[in-house]
Amino acid sequence: MQFKFRLAYYLFGFMIGGFLMYYIFNGKGAEFCYLPNCRVKKNIREKGLTISKEAQQTLKAGWVTQTDVDNTILYGDVDFSRSKKPLKTGGKLYIIEGKTINNQPIDVEVANFEDKAILINVKKR
Structure with a gap:
């Protein structure tokens, strides 16, 4: 698999993980x-x-x-x-x-x- 496709998969997964973490920890008062x-x-x-x-x-x-x-x-x-x-x-x-x-x-x-x-x-x- 070419580097640009691996990078795209990585960034897509990182973005989904970031959104999930934001919504999980947002309401808990974590800082x-x-x-x-x-x-x-x-x-x-x-x-x-x-x-x-x-x-x-x-x-x-x-x-x-x-x-x-x-x-x-x-x-x-x-x-x-x-x-x-x-x-x-x-x-x-x-x-x-x-x-x-x-x-x-x-x-x-x-x-x-x-x-x-x-x-x-x-x-x-």
Whole structure:
């Protein structure tokens, strides 16, 4: 059999397999989350975010909203060079870089414990 026919059969089978996999795994909530950035943010989102008093004051100031913080935790990038610092209370500090709705860069500081995540502060970059 010629190469072009073998290639056509391969691509046809690959396409059918791809469609089947898409429909099988589409409704199950499966996601690819094996990279460190994704794993940290998913871990924080699953625990829920408790807001500290300092962070509440920052949110009340008005230049940043809870939506901005949530979007940063969902779409932002974890800065590992400044993160993973152990805290005296037992957790680890993670700094997530993101932007507000007004496109202003912010840093969200989150203390990640085994059973909870605490929003420590939100700072302008």
